[in-house]
Amino acid sequence: MKRRNLMKSSAALALAASVLGSAAWAENPVLKIGFVGVTSGPAAAWGISNQRSMEARADWINEAGGYKIGDTTYDIEIVSFDDQKDPKRAIAGMEKMAQEGIHYVVGPNVDDGAAAVRPVAEAQGIMYFPYAFPKELYSAPASNAVLGMVANYQSGPAIYKHLRDDKGVKTVAFVAANESDPLSQRDGGIEAAKSLGLEVVSDNVTYQVDTTDFTPVLTPVMRTQPDLLVLSGVSPANAPQLIRSARELGFQGLISTETAQDATVLREGAGDLANGFISVGGASTPEIASDDMKEFVKRYTDMFGEYNDESNTKVYALEYILATLNANPAGLDDVTAFQTTMDTFEAPNPFMKGDAKMRYVGTTSFGQKRQLAVPLVVNVYQDGEFQTLFVAEVD
Secondary structure, three states, X not given: OXXXXXXXXXXXXXXHXXXXXXXXXXXXXXXXXXXXXXXXXXXXXXXXXXXXXXXXXXXHHHHOOXXXXXXXXXXXXXXXXXXXXXXXXHHXXXXXXXHOOOOXXXXXXXXXXXXXXXXXXXXXXXXXXXXXXXHHHOOOOOOOEOEOOOOHHHHHHHHHHHHHHHHOOOEEEEEEEOOHHHHHHHHHHHHHHHHOOOEEEEEEEEEOOOOOOOHHHHHHHHOOOOOEEEEEOOOOOOHHHHHHHHHHOOOOOEEEEEEEOOHHHHHHHHHHHHOOOEEEOOOOOOOOEOHHHHXXXXXXXXXXXXXOOOHHHHOHHXXXXXXXXXXXXXXXXXXXXXXXXXXOOOEEOOOEOXXXXXXXXXXXXXXXXXXXXXXXXXXXXXXXXEEEEEEEOOO
């Protein structure tokens, strides 16, 4: 009898503890923020860095007690959808976000996907933050997309000018995958190079993304003997293969891209042959990284066992969304309130030293503020890691 009473008491205590635990966990309402992007296939590194950045930052916020917007403190939940770099799946992902009542979505990561989801986002009242470059997504009458990084037509001229002035580059050759994103970036790069007085010696060589032997692709390009070989819009999976093939063909010039890359993939795929490769990096360097950025990198690494330099840029989207909502809580249910707030929004940048501010830019490129102000960091790969080549800003 005593044993039975003891078991009943233990069960009651366990149930009470469970209820109390659930009540503590449910103390804060949940604010869902979406991610729709590529986390599988050759371009997976781009989306994985997005998703992991959001999850690491959300976990940190929740651990600290949540994020206060107006009079309410929220726990942040990241709802993710792998679009597999397929525009149709990107649309399905955005529709899923709408069904869950999510008004703020990070992604997609490529031009086709970002363009494909625009009708859904505008019809369903969703602000989305693509890592894609078509100007029409961010220029009026479009209003719901915000560019989450520096575009190739902003970084390309900065890179080419630096290499022209500091390295004496005079001739450039472009190679691109036979897909809309890389081809668009190639065309923008060609225009930028010519405007800087550089001679474009090859501009029509393309390859299929599933190519495994790039020697036939690059052989005609190498005959033009460019000072700079630009791998337009190259995916992290294809970059080391192209670099290896170019070097094995005897190319001694500079190689660059306007897309972000993965140092681990370069090291494993090209080794020392990738030394000197120039790419757009994450929006931070040791010289400008705040203690919060260092803490973010540590938490990200602890969660996932590795760190992707591109996450220095990808950490910003969630931070901007939450800070803008904090500036005007009406945006929680009304994205037009969010859009209005963007014009005058300014808040301390937690990830940079000094008095750096988070604000929206893009007036020069798009005629309206539809871009996150993140630093343009250009990297050079050397002996297994990225080193900072230079840092710039865009308006």
